[in-house]
Amino acid sequence: MDELKEINMGLWEGQQIDLIQERYAKEYFEFFNSPHLYQPTGSGETYQELLDRSNVAIDQILSLYQGGNVLIVTHRITLKTILGYYGNKTLEQLANLSDIESTSLSKILIKDDIHSIEMYGDISHHRQGEATQEKPEV
Incomplete structure (x- = not known):
């Protein structure tokens, strides 16, 4: 779904980090x-715009699969923004959440319209015996 793509970085797309x-x-x-203060350069999008568009997809998915289990695969900043939203964090508080590594696993439980973060950025599957990241305070 296009709504679950990574944040549009505008002029930063394809550029080297040190140059940015x-x-x-x-x-x-x-x-x-x-x-919450970030303003993209060029035609990029803000975190609020990312949240608004990703919530459209999540709402569609939830309406189609009520009571079911759903796997969503997305990107780092999009996922962190979604997890922040379902963890009742403001965009300002998003910076305080742990970073999310590639191929990590996260789980949101939604029951009776109450949501909770059950797993956040778990990378224990990367290597045998590696510890999982702690669940953020919500």
Whole structure:
């Protein structure tokens, strides 16, 4: 679903990180540390725009599969934003959540319209015996 694609980075797409940090230092800092203030360069999208579009997809999925189990595969910032939303975090609080590594697993339980984060960014499957990341406070 297009609504679950990664955040549109605008002019940053395809650029090297050190170049972005040099040319867009304020925006780069805000992207990771103050998501509620982040304003993209070029035709990118804000975190609020990402949240709005991803919630459209989640609402569609929930309406189609009420009471069922659903697997959603998406990208790092999109997933972190969705988990923040279902963890009752504001966009400002999003920066305080742990980063999400590639191929990590997260689980949101929704029962009787009450949602909780059951697993957040678990990478224990990467290597035998690796500890899971702690569940964030919600």
